[in-house]
Amino acid sequence: MMAPNQLFLTFDVTSLVPPRPPFQHSLKEELIFMVTDIAEEDDGQFAIWGVSGSGSSVLVTATGFQPYLYVAAPSPVRDPVAPSGQVAQSELPDALCQRLNQALPPDARLDSVESCRRTPLLYYRPADSSAEGAPFLKFVLRPGASLRRLAGALPGLLQSAAVLELGWRFEDTTLFEADVSLLQRFLADVPLSGGAWIALPPAPKSKAGYTAVKEPRSTCDVEVTSAWQAITCLTPDALQLADAAWSPLDAARVPLRQTEAVRSAQAAAGAGAIAPLRTCILDVLCAPADGADRVPIPGHGDPIVAISCLASSALLPSDKDAGVAGDEEVIAVDDGVTEDADLEGGDGSLEEDAENGGQAAALVALRPDGPTSTRSQAASTALHPGYAADYISASAREGASTARVCWSMTQETAMLGDFLQYVRALDPDVLAVFGASDVFAPLIERCAALRIEGGGLLLGRGRAGGALARPLALKRVTMYSASWVRSQSRMSSTSNQETFRAECPGRLVVDVLRQVLTGQNLATFSLVDCVQSILGRTLEVLRPWRLAGLLKGGSGCGVRENDDDNDANDDGEIHTSSTPVRGVKKQPKTTDPPNAASLLRVARYCAQRAASVRALLVRLATVPELVEMARATGLTLTQTAYQAQMIRTHSLLLRAAARAGYAVPGRQDPVQLAEHTFILHPLEHRTAGLHRDAVAILDFASLYPSIYRAHNLCYTTLLHPNDRDKVAPEDVTVTPTGSLFVKPTVRAGVLPQILAALITARAATREALKSATDPGQRAVLDGRQRALKVTANALYGFTGAQTSPLQCAPMADACLAYGARSCRAALAVVERIGRAAELGPASAGARVIYGHTDSMFVLLPACSAPAEAVGMGKAIAARVTDEFPEPMKLQFERVCRPLLLVHVNRYAGRAYDKPDGTPSLLVKGLVSMWRQAAPIVRTTVQGVLRRVIMDGDPESAARFVEAEARRLLSGQVSLHELIMTQGLWRVTGEQVEAAAALEAGAASPGTPGRGAPPPGSPASPADIRGPHVSLAVRLSQRDAGRSFVLGERLPYVLLAGAAKQDDAAEDPLWALRTRQRPNVLLYWKNKLVRPLSEILGHCLTPARLQVRAQSVESAVGVVCLLTWVVWQ
Incomplete structure (x- = not known):
């Protein structure tokens, strides 16, 4: 239970609501x-x-x-x-x-x-x-x-x-x-x-x-x-x-x-x-009631200590957002306080509550974009509770509207009540959050525990007592179930994700985290990580126990030595407890209340988090992309955000079928596809290695959509097996798999018409995008062209997936077979051009060294310069295109010289997009691009690639490896460089908790452990394996509040002293606190040796490898590496 006599700072927020434009409509x-x-x-x-x-x-x-x-x-x-x-x-x-x-x-x-x-x-x-x-x-x-x-x-x-x-x-x-x-x-x-x-x-x-x-x-x-x-x-x-x-x-x-x-x-x-959507960006902070270093559990009495509400109407990018979104100077938490502010004393309750020295909770309500303001401005200030003030009449800075802010000290129930009052008075159309569960679950649990307005989180637009007055509800949303992923061998490493969808009658809930999870390839997805990776800014982190310390009084417990640097600002916004705030009457001294600096720091922290969510919302164009995808595919905004791609194609198919007079059948029995994509394997054909001659990379433009259109593949054109002899041969296309489809002269397919419409609309949108200058309009058009592209490319998956509402295996297999035949035909044309030098001397010797699905890598040994290779690549692409029916087209993508081809989908090269362009390092599929790899692994491999590819100096790369090996093995690396990440793709949070409870019971038989395993399908011992899964179980045992969701990515380091790698995994913060040593040799042998060997083995001759091995004395790991390569 929550400790008694705790303090909560709340605001009478009715005066903070920006005025809504007057309603004008005639019936x-x-x-x-x-x-x-x-x-x-x-x-x-x-x-x-x-x-x-x-x-x-x-x-x-x-x-x-x-x-x-x-x-x-x-x-x-x-x-x-x-x-x-x-x-x-x-x-x-x-x-x-x-x-x-x-x-x-x-x-x-x-x-x-x-x-x-x-x-x-x-x-x-x-x-x-x-x-x-x-x-x-x-x-x-x-x-x-x-x-x-x-x-x-x-x-x-x-x-x-x-x-x-x-x-x-x-x-x-x-x-x-x-x-x-x-x-x-x-x-x-x-x-x-x-x-x-x-x-x-x-x-x-x-x-x-x-x-x-x-x-x-x-x-x-x-x-x-x-x-x-x-x-x-x-x-x-x-x-x-x-x-x-x-x-x-x-x-x-x-x-x-x-x-x-x-x-x-x-x-x-x-x-x-897009209509002017009034938006409220929410963020919630909880703290442990006992001030302990643990994750708060709102359902068990840990209070909400801060709620940040950022009112905004600007959801589209604008010129003023460029480069400044989320900047600290934009957050002015104590905006508008002047020397002549009229303050009156309270009734003495503040002093009485402050003497108890409990926690204080700040509800921070911000207004960043008023009618005439060009900067974010706050409409509230967290003040020292000793400076009791029933209200502050504050005149805002120039350009901002005035505000009358009232203050009171009360309990958590009053704070939550004021929060609900503020949101309903603001009446936002959109509630934007980062992590729906992290924001709304504490609010739901605390409102239920404290019986706020009956116990439900009533944030919707339903009138009290009516059918629409439903509490906000959270529902789990998963891409795939954990059991299904475990049953699919090909899904063993597929990203899987569980998120939460919030349903609030009358208000659209936008979860920025959901968009980041599906659209960004980050190692971890906390708000701090997303702000760092996407906005390029740092965001302060206050752990829950630190918040509790700041709000109990003073600077908090266990403060780091450099924490004080964050408590001051040159603009004079923060004041120490011994310095009165300007215009505030001095109140009687209290016993160890939270000082002004601590409260303002918490307030600023809340404001920065909310402003960062808004900056992500704008930078990622979350709302325009969501709206345009819904418009293009005919779905609701919630369906677009949370449902899979299948429903988008099905929606368009329903519309197109109805307009053309077709009746859509129900779900077909699932069938396993028989065909496969085209692969020219570099190892099987002995083309892997470092190619110093130019290599042109050519891609079929939208291969599968083009095949559907070129060959009229559709549900409506697939000839029934019983009718094969009832259609003239000249009216039928026989596919490589033997399926028959009638030609467009007999019946034009619906799917080709849908694809043609999508491609035509996208081309028109991209043309409009070129001439658009307004950032908001550009965001809308860019969201539209992305939606059209994604929808077109997903059509093959709709026809071939066993989970599709309308799988058609003959059509999907025919498409795959046509794709493989097209690649083989293109390969034959390239080989013919190379043998006969059909396109001039520069085309002599041209051959394909690698191909996969819709792309091929053409070696051009006769091209002496990258510019010449670019021209030849375009010429070869044009010649191959002439061999195919419209709209199939082979396009030039880039030239790489040199190109390091390691394996399927794993290569690196010095890339030229234009004849006179500046080269750049292109890396795909190699360890340096893996988000789960430790930074020491990524930077080392990337450094080797840069020296080999861009500098053309393999010897320098070998010396760089030696230096990094010495640095690693001598322990001169920071713990940050050793952090790896991995996702819980195959194990749910409930299964982690169950495993933690079972292990705790086995470790202490006869004594109460974590409690009974939570309900849900249990995971087998084989599922609770892997360093990250084992770590999740241990973290759950250490802290009852630590919970996990399916797909959550865990950072970890490998420590010395453990017999198995699963046991060696540890939370980086825990390892740092307990000063445990990482197992650097394990990193070297298990994480670095193989990827470096693959690269250097292709770049150095065996003779040079032996010489390098003999010359290395102190870097034992490098000797191991070179020996391993030689023995391959």
Whole structure:
């Protein structure tokens, strides 16, 4: 339990809320806004949250949506025993609907059955190839009915005697589009997406238009209800972007007036405009109640001691953000305090609480971008609790708005209450955090423990007592389950990651950590590491026990000698306890309260963390990339952020199929692919080594998408095995695997059309990006072209993966086989050019020394200079391209001279992109690029590569290795240089805790250990192996608050004295504190010898290796290295 009489510093934060622009909207005008979230509700309703162009919050309740599925139409019963009372074909839908509803459960009953024409997406069948499609029945459910339950019951009912009595027989009861979720169906049918601009006509102008709600259930500025058919999406998806003639008004189910507002919104939507999203960046700090050196456990009584709320509306890069994002001087925690600030004394409670010497908690509310401010400015200041002040009337610096800040000393309950009050008063559209679990889990646990507002973290936009007033919820999200990864041999080293998704009604929660995990290749992913790697800045770290010490009074416990350097600043913001703050009346002396410097340091620390999250948010263009991916693929923003690539392709396929009149089948039985990618192995073909002649690297541009387009590969063009003799040979393409696909003259495939649209839209976006000058607009366009590229490249994986909603093994195998054949054909062309010197003397002797999937490395021994090699590489690429059908194209990427080819996907070279370009060191796949390798390994290998590749001096590289070996083996390296990292890809945090509990029980039988193992699937002893996993178990035993998640990367060092490497792994901080020695010999033998041997073995002749070995006396490790190479 938390110690009694603890102090918490809170603010009356209502005056800190930046004013929202006045709400202006007439119910007689079209309602236009940008969608931020779409949530499925009961009875066919959807809650559509958004923000208008003026910044007003909007909630539209879309009603009346009905799910449906398709079944091929039945045929009449013609045999003599057929019932005499056959229902006429025109009456069949109604009769069938009535008959089925008699047998269906109440929550799966039909609203109607409609006759329509559709073409099955899978297979080309000549009998069903008419332009109108085949006859189908569309089974439409009642609003709110269960499509899943209908799909389970319908096939059996359609073949029942009750249906047969109608005089019709269903020969095929295959269900189409039965496994499409209700949200996906809604998004595809409207159409709609997160980040899209939509328009609704008012009810006076249209019967289906929107109307204001009588009893609002949210706190939004605008809340209306409307039939879903009235929604018109003004933002094009990826398929519509490529259609210059597309207009959203042409597809509107309910006509919109051509007003100036509608036309302006349509233009803005096409340009990718993003509404002014009000954002609150949150950060939470906890401290142990007992001040011990351990991880706080909020659920066990450790309090939250600081909450930082950074209000912002700038989520797009701007000129002022360049180079200064996250700078310390931008954070002015004590902004606005003047000498004539009016202060009045309190009622004495502050002095009484301060005498108890407990902890203090600061809620820091910042406002970095006011209406006229160009710098980040704080609207709050943490002051010495002895300087009791009920309020401070502070006039801000020039350019900032004034603020009236009230202070009070109270308990943690008041601080959390003020926090909730501030967020709701601010009413942000976006809550941005770094690590949703780290921020929201403590808030959820403390609100529950202290019963704040009933115990739930109510941060949403639902009105109190209503259905939308749901507490914020955290849900686990994993890329793959740990058990599935363990079952896949090819997944043994694949990155796997568990994150947390926060659901807050009416507010979009953006987790910057999620984007960093999926988009950045870092060794570890703490906020400090991300700020260092991405922003190039350092961020102070205050451990929880240090925070507890600072807030208890004085400078804290166990302060480092250089800590005082961080407590002062040249701007005079921090004051010692003996120096009164300007304008503050001196209060009676208290007993060891937290001094002003300590409180301001904590406040500044909170502010810096929040500002760093904002800087990452802007630098990574998190919101523009998220919005553009959602717009392009037709998903919600949450789906885009947390769901895999499959759903993006499936969404586009649903839209394209519906527009072309196709019915999409359900999930197919998974099949293992038979084909493989092309590889010309450098070891098998004896081409590995140091190539001093120029090597041109050529790549097929989007090989697999190009193959789909060039050969018309699609679900819709795959010829059914039973129809092989029903199509003329000249109308069929025979693939290398033997599968047959009809040519575009017979039927154009849907997938090639999707790919063509994506590539066309991306080309247009990149052209617009070249001329864009505004940083915000550039971020939007760059996010769009990235989204289009990623979506196009993921299409092959969608058709071939066993986990795909619509795997098609014949098509995926055909694509792989075409890719391998294309590479072999390109290799043959290059060899022919080299033998005959077809492109001039400089092409003589050209040959391929390495190839993999879509790239090939062409050795050009006759090119005397890099510039000549660049020209020849481009000429060879053009000649090879002529041998392939459009749009397949082999492109020149770069020339390397020399090139060190070590293995598949492992090489280094001095790269030239242009004839007159400056060379750079290109390294791929070698240890120097491995994020898990220790810095000493990376820097040593990189130093060798630079000397060998860039300087052309292998002898210098050997001497460098000797020097690094002496430095390492003599213990002259810092512990930082020995830190390695590895991820918990195959073991969950629960399994680590269970292993820790079992080991603790085995170590101390009969005595209570860590407690009972947590629930969940146990890990076998074989899974709890590896240095990082063993370390995770030990760390969990040391500190009950230390928890892990699937995929978390652990830093560790290898220490001396352990028999096994698993036991040698230790936390770097622990090793530093306990002054334990690293096992430098283990680093040398196990981490450095092999990668260095691979490089030097190719760069030095055996004779030189022997000479080097004989000349080395003191560097024993180098002798071992050279001997190892010789014996290879």
